[in-house]
Amino acid sequence: MQVNLTLLVVVAALMGAGVYLLLERSLTRVLVGLVLISNGVNVMFLVASGRAGTSPIVGSSDPADMADPLPQALVLTAIVITLGTVAFLLAMAHRSWQLNGNDDVQDDVEDSAIRKLAIDDANSDSYDLSTSGQHEDDPVEEGA
Amino acid sequence: MTALVPLPVLLPLLGAGAALMLSKRPRAQRAITVGVLAAIVVIAAVLLVAADQDGPQVVWLGEWKPIGIALVADRLAALMLLVSAIVTLAVLLYSIGQGMTGDESETPVSIYHPTFMVLVAGVSNAFLAGDLFNLFVSFEMLLFSSYVLLTLGGTAARIRAGTIYVVVNVLSSMLFLVALAAVYAAVGTLNLAQIAQRVDDLPDHVALTLQLLLLVTFCIKAAVFPLSLWLPDSYPTAPAPVTAVFAGLLTKVGVYAIIRLQTLIFPGSPLTDLLLWAALLTMVIGILGAIAQSDIKRMLSFTLVSHIGYMIFGVALATKTGLSGAIFYVAHHITIQTALFLVLGLIERRAGSTALLRLGGLARFAPVLGVLFFIPAMNLAGIPPLSGFLGKVGLLQAGLAEGSWLALVLVAGGTLTSLLTLYAVAKTWALAFWRSPEQAHEMMKLLPGTGDAHTEEDAATPQLVRHRGHVHVGSVAFGERDLAEAKRVADADEPDRDLYQRVMDGSLPDRLPFSMVGPAAGLVLVSIVITFVAGPLFGFTDRAAEDLMERTPYFSSVLGEDTP
Numbered sequence: 001m002q003v004n005l006t007l008l009v010v011v012a013a014l015m016g017a018g019v020y021l022l023l024e025r026s027l028t029r030v031l032v033g034l035v036l037i038s039n040g041v042n043v044m045f046l047v048a049s050g051r052a053g054t055s056p057i058v059g060s061s062d063p064a065d066m067a068d069p070l071p072q073a074l075v076l077t078a079i080v081i082t083l084g085t086v087a088f089l090l091a092m093a094h095r096s097w098q099l100n101g102n103d104d105v106q107d108d109v110e111d112s113a114i115r116k117l118a119i120d121d122a123n124s125d126s127y128d129l130s131t132s133g134q135h136e137d138d139p140v141e142e143g144a
Numbered sequence: 145m146t147a148l149v150p151l152p153v154l155l156p157l158l159g160a161g162a163a164l165m166l167s168k169r170p171r172a173q174r175a176i177t178v179g180v181l182a183a184i185v186v187i188a189a190v191l192l193v194a195a196d197q198d199g200p201q202v203v204w205l206g207e208w209k210p211i212g213i214a215l216v217a218d219r220l221a222a223l224m225l226l227v228s229a230i231v232t233l234a235v236l237l238y239s240i241g242q243g244m245t246g247d248e249s250e251t252p253v254s255i256y257h258p259t260f261m262v263l264v265a266g267v268s269n270a271f272l273a274g275d276l277f278n279l280f281v282s283f284e285m286l287l288f289s290s291y292v293l294l295t296l297g298g299t300a301a302r303i304r305a306g307t308i309y310v311v312v313n314v315l316s317s318m319l320f321l322v323a324l325a326a327v328y329a330a331v332g333t334l335n336l337a338q339i340a341q342r343v344d345d346l347p348d349h350v351a352l353t354l355q356l357l358l359l360v361t362f363c364i365k366a367a368v369f370p371l372s373l374w375l376p377d378s379y380p381t382a383p384a385p386v387t388a389v390f391a392g393l394l395t396k397v398g399v400y401a402i403i404r405l406q407t408l409i410f411p412g413s414p415l416t417d418l419l420l421w422a423a424l425l426t427m428v429i430g431i432l433g434a435i436a437q438s439d440i441k442r443m444l445s446f447t448l449v450s451h452i453g454y455m456i457f458g459v460a461l462a463t464k465t466g467l468s469g470a471i472f473y474v475a476h477h478i479t480i481q482t483a484l485f486l487v488l489g490l491i492e493r494r495a496g497s498t499a500l501l502r503l504g505g506l507a508r509f510a511p512v513l514g515v516l517f518f519i520p521a522m523n524l525a526g527i528p529p530l531s532g533f534l535g536k537v538g539l540l541q542a543g544l545a546e547g548s549w550l551a552l553v554l555v556a557g558g559t560l561t562s563l564l565t566l567y568a569v570a571k572t573w574a575l576a577f578w579r580s581p582e583q584a585h586e587m588m589k590l591l592p593g594t595g596d597a598h599t600e601e602d603a604a605t606p607q608l609v610r611h612r613g614h615v616h617v618g619s620v621a622f623g624e625r626d627l628a629e630a631k632r633v634a635d636a637d638e639p640d641r642d643l644y645q646r647v648m649d650g651s652l653p654d655r656l657p658f659s660m661v662g663p664a665a666g667l668v669l670v671s672i673v674i675t676f677v678a679g680p681l682f683g684f685t686d687r688a689a690e691d692l693m694e695r696t697p698y699f700s701s702v703l704g705e706d707t708p
Binding site: 030041044097100 | 179211279281284288291292295298300303304306307308310311315316319321322324325326329334489
């Protein structure tokens with residue numbers, strides 16, 4: 001199977017830029033990243049479907065010259081689904097902005113709890129494992 | 145009989161449209177949605193019998209025989225369809241009892257019922273899909289309705305949890321599309337049966353790439369470690385019935401897809417060892433997460449992740465008994481996990497919270513709830529003679545029969561996970577149901593920062609040990625989040641008090657409505673029925689597993705008799 005190099009470069013560029021944006025904090029940028037990735041995937045579908053050809057209408061040309069219409073139908077479906085996703089994510093970004101004044105993707109609650117644990121660990125000067133309680137002279141850490 | 149096959153997808157979609165049009169008439173809307181789901185239960189039961197007696201039921205939509213979309217109801221698909229139909233019916237009845245019908249001020253339009261119908265259609269379509277692209281579309285259908293249900297009302301907590309859920313799932317969908325493009329480029333078709341026949345001619349590395357791409361996609365959906373980290377944070381924030389149906393069904397659709405992939409397309413693949421490792425880590429790390437939780441909802445979300453490991457274990461063994469055990473375990477787990485989350489919704493309504501810190505003495509105030517929680521919880525832990533025990537024994541026997549050292553390690557890991565699950569639910573039982581409310585209240589008052597004239601010296605009293613960011617009271621450890629919670633409860637105004645305070649000033653809500661307890665009790669009853677029919681059910685899953693191993697019934701019924 002022969003592959004069109006230009007299209008492959010386009011796919012790589014779209015996906016790379018998309019992944020870069022996806023790692024951002026702002027939900028709008030994440031959204032733009034997802035749009036880029038999805039376009040990259042759609043172009044990739046066209047690459048995977050083989051070479052371009054004549055329009056696949058019976059009688060208009062020799063079947064051997066026709067393009068494969070099935071992947072294009074699949075890409076069309078994927079585009080519609082992505083459109084819905086983008087609309088929904090936009091609404092979420094807007095709602096997040098309404099609620100918080102920004103559209104930053106916020107931390108997992110447990111993640112921040114664990115991070116706080118680690119900070120407490122670093123600040124604590126006692127790793128006393130005894131269950132009998134702390135000694136009188138041990139400093140009581142300010143946690144809560 | 146084959147005319148029935150598309151109905152589990154078509155009926156809920158039509159029902160969704162009708163429900164949307166009738167959003168001003170809640171009673172008619174409820175009648176339609178309940179009617180549709182009840183009809184699907186009947187249809188799925190008929191399909192189950194038909195698939196068991198006459199082999200897989202196949203419909204080619206529009207008669208586009210080799211290139212179009214096929215819907216296939218074989219034994220496995222029909223069983224999944226029946227279980228999911230029963231569970232969704234129970235959840236719908238429960239949410240109607242809860243009054244989630246649009247007159248709630250949280251949602252502007254009555255969108256709960258239509259969205260729920262689309263979710264059901266997506267799940268049914270995923271079970272029936274005979275080609276990969278149809279599977280992709282059904283995943284999108286159920287994911288989209290899950291996005292809407294998860295962020296229902298658009299509160300800050302739900303938007304926060306929903307963002308991660310949506311982004312992770314959209315990304316996994318993109319990966320799925322990449323996999324589809326690769327599969328199409330490699331074999332020129334997306335029909336499962338045709339892929340399965342052509343994939344043998346591919347070079348090994350190409351086949352391996354395709355399998356890895358699809359496997360990673362499905363493992364994200366099924367929440368297999370290490371691709372499971374999105375789940376425990378997103379599920380608990382949704383409304384109780386929504387969490388119940390998510391926890392019960394959505395991850396199982398991923399497991400179902402993995403079963404199809406591993407048995408139909410890539411039997412005897414080199415990736416089974418990798419899957420076994422993933423199953424082991426899913427089980428053990430999931431249950432360790434569950435033990436660390438102090439909120440019942442989060443605890444159950446972690447046990448959900450953990451028990452996905454059992455099913456992956458059965459699939460990865462790739463033996464008949466292993467597959468049979470996995471299928472049995474999926475059917476059992478859908479029922480009890482949903483039942484547990486429904487009961488949890490009842491607890492939240494009765495006691496105002498699901499945080500262990502605030503609960504105590506529920507066995508005294510709500511004995512019925514106690515029974516309803518106890519049975520599925522023990523079932524989850526695998527106490528004999530309940531179905532969880534039977535499923536686990538089936539899987540462990542399959543592991544022993546396989547006999548490789550890795551399978552034996554997994555048998556040990558599975559046993560350990562089972563014991564730790566027992567520990568996790570027993571802890572929940574002891575704290576939320578068994579101890580007296582006074583005890584719970586006193587224990588909470590012991591915590592520092594609760595405002596009850598506690599000084600720093602009090603914080604060093606013998607009952608109270610601080611260690612690595614946790615506060616230990618007696619044998620229970622509380623993290624920083626619980627301390628903040630305790631402070632909030634202690635300083636709280638009327639509505640935010642703990643159970644003891646609410647009992648004392650008589651502000652505990654009235655008895656729970658039967659319309660909510662009924663469906664939850666019904667689902668618990670179904671889980672008991674599964675125990676009683678375990679013999680015939682295991683016979684059925686054995687036959688289903690045999691079909692999966694042989695593959696020829698699937699090929700010949702999908703592609704016609706002339707194929708090899």
